[in-house]
Amino acid sequence: MPIPPQPVIKCESVYKIFGDNAAKILEQSDGKVETASLLEAGCVIGVNNASFEVHKGEILVIMGLSGSGKSTLLRCISRLFDTTAGDIFIDGEDLLAMNEKELINIRRNKMGMVFQSFALLPHKTVLENIALPLQVKGMSTNDSMDRAMDMVNLVELTGRENYFPRQLSGGQQQRVGIARSLAVEPDIWFLDEPFSALDPLIRREMQDEFLRLQTVLHKTILFVTHDFDEALRLADRIAIMKDGVIEQIDTPGNIVLNPATEYVARFTRGVPRERVLSCQTIMEEYDASVEMSDITVSEHAIIDTVAKPVLTEVHPVAVTAAEGNIVGVLNRNIIMDVLFDEANSMPVNTSDESQT
Structure with missing residues (x-):
């Protein structure tokens, strides 16, 4: 019998609780965390017992309303936040057991991140912004610029490589952010509401660009959004969160046809089949x-x-x-x-x- 492929990302009973004595409160709760009791103790639940796997080349869209825990979960998996409890594995390696040097290495070489804020350096050109993470890794100026130019062409900004951020539209700035995150050739791509600040037409164009890039690059992707239409366009699977809990994780079709909870049903009731x-x-x-x-x-x-x-x-x-x-x-x-x-x-x- 063939052995199933190892997941690129694996989360087992991941918790993130904000507040003093969070670990102690979780231990006393025996893993059954209630939002109301946490609030009484002065704590806030970010992620509540999340367990799932993401496989190579898959786009998992994590969605929910504001405060549902979707961005917190993403930050736990990238270890921008330390978890309160649970296990996270990247290509079989224990992410939470890594020391600072190992963590820096995996972030530089395996992870790419794109956030809602473009975070471009205003005094550097498009090419210089994209080349920056490569130079931080120690790549020579000439090689980093060559690689950055490849990324400019990939995101179809050819001819604007010497522009400064202020000379670009919002969609073009986001393309620079995407190119910068891809320059290091990450295996895993984290995107946290990357298009939510854009106008609807530009947002649609960026979704098309994202799908085009994925057909070329085949990255393993965690994509956070609160927009169900966006999730439907992009996802291989969707995880819907509420109060830190993953209510359901499944293909778009199965979530719409067979919602696991009333909350999920309310998200999908107006979706054209x-x-x-x-x-x-x-x-x-x-x-x-x-x-x-x-x-x-x-x-x-x-x-x-x-x-x-x-x-x-x-x-x-x-x-x-x-x-x-x-x-x-x-x-x-x-x-x-x-x-x-x-x-x-x-x-x-x-x-x-x-x-x-």
């Missing part, structure tokens, strides 16, 4: 005796991307696997059921959670 369902989840059995359309669709294609061509076809459309064999069929009636299901348009109401 065609944006998360794949052809595989709604296809019907293939009958070789039925005349088929000339077009085919992939079993992994999202309904939203294939609805129009299927609706224009008189005959059923074959759904194919990666090998090209037919695994099912779609027709106009199936697509119509998905598009116009009344449950599909129920409003999301999270008003009573807005202060968390």
Whole structure:
């Protein structure tokens, strides 16, 4: 039996509690932490018993409302915050057991970080900003500039390498931040609300850019956002947090179809199903005796991307696997059921959670 691949990131019962005597309070609670009792003791829960794995090349989007613990969890995994309890492993190495030198080394060589704040040095050019972390690592000026120029081309800022940050738009500045984090060729990429300060149109463009880069680079990514639309666009899996607890972690489709808690259900109630369902989840059995359309669709294609061509076809459309064999069929009636299901348009109401 084949051995499953080792996860790039593994968290086991991770807690982060802010306040005096946090460790003692956690020990007395026997791992069952209640937010109300912590508040009475003058503590605040950031992460509450988080356990999960992230595998190579996967995009895990961590989402939740303000105060849910999503950014705290990211900072624990990058060890910008020390955890109160639990274990975190990076490529099988115990992150929490590393000394300062080992931690600096893993951050410089395995981790890239992008935050909401662009944090560009105003007196340095685009090229100089991108080259800076390479020079900190000890790379020569010439080599670091060559590498920085490669990153400029990668994020499509060619021709602006000698601009200063003040001469760039917000989206361009964020591209510089992304290029800088990628310059060190990290295996793991942490992004904390990187596009939330951008205008909607620029934000959409940056999401497209992010997806383009991922098809080229295949990084292992933890991406924090409070925007469910953004999560749906980017995620292989989504982790939804509330009061430090991971309420559910699953594929976008499974979270929308099978919410584990009422809280998750309220997040997903207004999500159009065609944006998360794949052809595989709604296809019907293939009958070789039925005349088929000339077009085919992939079993992994999202309904939203294939609805129009299927609706224009008189005959059923074959759904194919990666090998090209037919695994099912779609027709106009199936697509119509998905598009116009009344449950599909129920409003999301999270008003009573807005202060968390």
